[in-house]
Amino acid sequence: MDADIIVIGAGVVGAALAFGLARDGYKVKVLDGKNRDLRAARANFGLVWVQGKGADAPAYRRLTHQSAELWPRFCDELANTAQVQVDYANPGGFHYCLGDAEFENRAALAERINSTAKTPEIDMLSRQDLEKMVPAASFGPEVTGASYCRLDGHVNPLQLLDALHKGIAAQGGSVLFRHPVSDVKPLATGFAVNGPAGTLTARYVIIAAGLGTPDLANSHDMDVQISTTRGQILVTERLDPFLPFPASGLRQTAEGTVMIGATQEHTSDRGVSVGSATTLARRATRIIPALASVRLVRQWSGFRILPPDGSPIYAQSKSAPGLFAAVCHSGVTLAAAHAAIVGPAMINGRLDSELSDFSDGRFHV
Template sequence: MDADVIIIGAGVVGAALAYGIAKTGRTVIVLDGADRDLRAARANFGLVWVQGKGANAPAYSILTRQSSELWSDFRNDLASASSMAVDYSRPGGLVFCLSEAEYENRATINERTHNQGGQADTVMISRTDLEHMLPAVTLGPDVVGASYCKLDGHVNPLQLLAALHRAIPIMGGKVLFRNSVGKITPLPRGFSVVAAEGDLQAPRVIVAAGLNTPGLTEPLGLSVPLRSERGQILVTERFAPMLPFPGSGLRQSADGTIMIGATNENVADTGVTVSSATKLAQRAMRIIPALGSARLVRQWAGMRVLPLDKTPIYAESLNHPGLFAVACHSGVTLAAAHATVIGPAMANGHLPDEFAPFSNGRFDVQKCA
């Protein structure tokens, strides 16, 4: 065997799993795809977000909160192991409401989440309170208030990914770039992974290859139902600190740029459009009119990896023990849980019972219903 675990996919999800496994002392090899593969990890808004997650899925809400609580220690350990900066803060987060209807809708989501057993960590705040929280900006007249969650934070996603890629080899693992996988073949004791640079073998394989995951797992009977969704983001020039709290769709990075996002488009490519830029900019200016004079320096698009019910999939093959699949659209938020809990559990060969709600088997139940 070439390693204890082979992970297919070197994005934030696969890299966080590998980092957690390497910390346990096991050997891990991470296989990256081709340069032109769709990469959600490099088109990310960077929120470590709790509010609204799992409003209709209590287990997802609990896991999100767990990961949020783990994030500070995860970031500190990763920065130390990689000797790289990872800009992260957890001041709480805002969802701006531009009408009474938006305000009531957010209040309903918060109430539903709390009624399902979630902690009362998200509150609705008035425009007056919001103005006190944001003294450096003048809010637009349409802003009626916001939803605020004290557990929310944000991180530089590119720094996060780079630090993971550096830390894994330091801890004894390997990250093999430009090494696309074509097939997984079961062996009497483990698996052979057919990759561009040669075959590799391991007793356990975790597929975290984003939208490419079903193509690798379904030939072995491991179904991972996914769909894609394009999201576009705008980035402005640098400003003096003005937004102390990250917002859903509007946040200021540590280097001063303002990120504005993101669209939700049923489109299968990563092109950018003027119409989406206009829509994003108009909403941002309704929140902070002064942004109307800001220069835009970048616009990009990425593809979200979405399970059909938007809840993460942690799947374990019934036919081929040792084969796992991971798919989610919250790779940054869940990175701490992936490294601390899920990666080590999969390396041990079995997911704990509390992860049963995330099994791919839930889709079979939904079909029957």
């Protein structure tokens, strides 16, 4: 065997699973795709986000909470093993509301979520509250307030990916780049993972290949269903720190740049459009008009991975036990849970008992 565990996919989902398993002492190999493959992990907005997620999916909401709570320790571990700073901060986060209707809708959502929580999860902030909390910014006249969740935070997603890769290596694992996979074959014991770069064998295989997951997994009696939308993101020049709180769609990074995102588009085109930049810039400048003088430096797009009900899928092959699949939308938020909870549950046979809500079986009832 070349490894105890092979993880197909070196994005933030695969790498976080592998990082956790390497820490637990397994010999892991992570296989990355071709240079031009779609990589959601490199297009990410960088939120570690709780508010609003899984409003109607209690298990997803629970896992998201657990992950957000695990994040500070996960971040320390990463920094210690990989020697990479990932600029993680969790001051809580906003969802800005423009106009009364947006505020009322948001308040209704907050109330629905809070009504099923032990302690209130989302606070509604008035415009005056916002002005006190963000003294360096001047809000546009349409800003009526924001929802606030103290569990929310943000991170540099590119540094996170780099840290995970380095952390895997530092713990005896390896990431093999330009190692695309064409299929997985069950052996008497374990699996053979085949591709143009050669064949590797391992006792367990986890497919965390983003949009490529269904092709690899579903021939092994799994039912991984995902759709996708394109999201475009803008990033500005570096600015003096003035936004201490990340918000959905608007955050200032540790370097000082402001990220503005993200569109929801049904297309398979990899490009970006001025039209979408206009949409994003309009909303951002309605929230903070002074952003109008700030220069856009880069615009890019990525593809979200969306299971039909929004919740992650953690599946095990029924015909080939030991072969798993993991796909989700929130790879950054769930990274801590993937490392500490999901990976170990797979390898220790606890997926059915602990994470059955996320099985692929849920799609054919």
